[in-house]
Amino acid sequence: MKTKLILFVIGLGLFAGCNKTKQASKRLSGETWKVVELTVAGVAPAELPTTLVFHDCDIYAESCKGEWNRDAHHAHFVWQFRDKGKTFELSNQSSAEDAHGGGHEAEENIAQCAELSGVYTVKEQSKKALWLESMNTIGYAGQKVVFKLEKQ
Numbered sequence: 001m002k003t004k005l006i007l008f009v010i011g012l013g014l015f016a017g018c019n020k021t022k023q024a025s026k027r028l029s030g031e032t033w034k035v036v037e038l039t040v041a042g043v044a045p046a047e048l049p050t051t052l053v054f055h056d057c058d059i060y061a062e063s064c065k066g067e068w069n070r071d072a073h074h075a076h077f078v079w080q081f082r083d084k085g086k087t088f089e090l091s092n093q094s095s096a097e098d099a100h101g102g103g104h105e106a107e108e109n110i111a112q113c114a115e116l117s118g119v120y121t122v123k124e125q126s127k128k129a130l131w132l133e134s135m136n137t138i139g140y141a142g143q144k145v146v147f148k149l150e151k152q
Contacts, residue, residue: 009056022059024085024125029064030056035128037148040140047108051148054079068113073106075113085122115139118130120147
């Protein structure tokens, strides 16, 4: 009897963890979020992305994709929540061909997405706000990156 109870409690814990990850993902999936703050070591970059678009996806069946938008330029990334929605990962998936014909601004946008790719701690998430922090991004390892988004 104790074994069944222990297995039930473990299963319930795993289910609850998966649900928190899924709930966090559902808030982003299929939505456009405005970048309201982005700082690296307390300094905002000269050019901020205007929006991040999180394409609709099934978090258990596919990689979730998105667009890093700045003006008319787009970089591509994949994203996911982990650790019961407490960790967020963003990974640049753009290539040189994505910048083709877009000039220097398109290249800068892709470079920015690549440099800010990394693992973030979720400081706050609600239906309308997402606040992420990281000390572990590709371009700024060891420097605090703060990323705040609002749902459009």
